[in-house]
Amino acid sequence: xxxDDPLLDAxxxxxxxxxxxxxxxxxxxxxxLTQLRVLGILRDRRARMSELAAFLGLDKSTLSGLIxxxxxxxxxxxxxxxxxxxxIEVFTTxxxxxxxxxxxxxxxxxxxxxxxxxxxxxxxxxxxxxxVLLEHF
Amino acid sequence: xxxDDPLLDAxxxxxxxxxxxxxxxxxxxxxxLTQLRVLGILRDRRARMSELAAFLGLDKSTLSGLIxxxxxxxxxxxxxxxxxxxxIEVFTTxxxxxxxxxxxxxxxxxxxxxxxxxxxxxxxxxxxxxxVLLEHF
DNA sequence: TGACATGGTTTGGGTTACCAACCAACATGA
DNA sequence: TCATGTTGGTTGGTAACCCAAACCATGTCA
Numbered sequence: 001x002x003x004d005d006p007l008l009d010a011x012x013x014x015x016x017x018x019x020x021x022x023x024x025x026x027x028x029x030x031x032x033l034t035q036l037r038v039l040g041i042l043r044d045r046r047a048r049m050s051e052l053a054a055f056l057g058l059d060k061s062t063l064s065g066l067i068x069x070x071x072x073x074x075x076x077x078x079x080x081x082x083x084x085x086x087x088i089e090v091f092t093t094x095x096x097x098x099x100x101x102x103x104x105x106x107x108x109x110x111x112x113x114x115x116x117x118x119x120x121x122x123x124x125x126x127x128x129x130x131x132v133l134l135e136h137f
Numbered sequence: 138x139x140x141d142d143p144l145l146d147a148x149x150x151x152x153x154x155x156x157x158x159x160x161x162x163x164x165x166x167x168x169x170l171t172q173l174r175v176l177g178i179l180r181d182r183r184a185r186m187s188e189l190a191a192f193l194g195l196d197k198s199t200l201s202g203l204i205x206x207x208x209x210x211x212x213x214x215x216x217x218x219x220x221x222x223x224x225i226e227v228f229t230t231x232x233x234x235x236x237x238x239x240x241x242x243x244x245x246x247x248x249x250x251x252x253x254x255x256x257x258x259x260x261x262x263x264x265x266x267x268x269v270l271l272e273h274f
Numbered sequence: 275t276g277a278c279a280t281g282g283t284t285t286g287g288g289t290t291a292c293c294a295a296c297c298a299a300c301a302t303g304a
Numbered sequence: 305t306c307a308t309g310t311t312g313g314t315t316g317g318t319a320a321c322c323c324a325a326a327c328c329a330t331g332t333c334a
Contacts, residue, residue, distance in 0.1 A: 010271070019156060037153070108142060126266040134150055
């Protein structure tokens, strides 16, 4: 299915695998992959629209609609920045934070069976190796 | 951004990272992530519609449209199965195969800088560890 | 043969995504 | 200070993606 580099192949397979889990668990709570991601990012900090768009690699107009729907559902809220009144900051509501918590717990539960097939040392190894891949993004 | 399990975190980060590359490279050739995946699957075998849908976790109606567009572009083709005349098999055209080749080569090129930060032994280790995660799907 | 199951397509509606055009608020320089 | 330009977000238009429901054609089985 993918070319003959075993590492690249494993990487891509794993990507699809994790994506499938994220998508499915998200869908069970009416969250798209992107919405789920936004919720994850905003779990521990607020962010301005443009910042989010850049980080997610999305057009700002795409983000507008995305935040619109999440805001209508009461998961996120917008607030004008006092410093620069053009800027709008987004942050999670209590409901949003709670949903993020349960969804990410479910994701962990879904992926645990796989991860538990590794002993602690292997888990550390794998974490470290993937960390190297992620350096300098 | 994601919970406090370092392995789970690395896994999710890596997923988004690879997805971004796949999406971007695909987009440069007017291929969505899913189309790119279909093209990848059909590189070395033909498959029936229902088989593809199940494998990708998509509704059959979704796949119909997907294949429609790829067929119109001349990348894929449909063929009635002689055995069971309800069944439709899909396979890549020469153009599709060629496009798949160049796209996957580009993807490899994009991810190489990261992967090359690992020495051969580490690459093998990483491949093996991810292989364990992927066992039993 | 009649009832049911299977494989795909079509239709309708919501979401995601891009682009272009737009408005409001800052920033800069003459 | 005011004209020009830049930056941050939103709006409108279009296409792709996705699901669910309804549908048609073909197989299967009692």
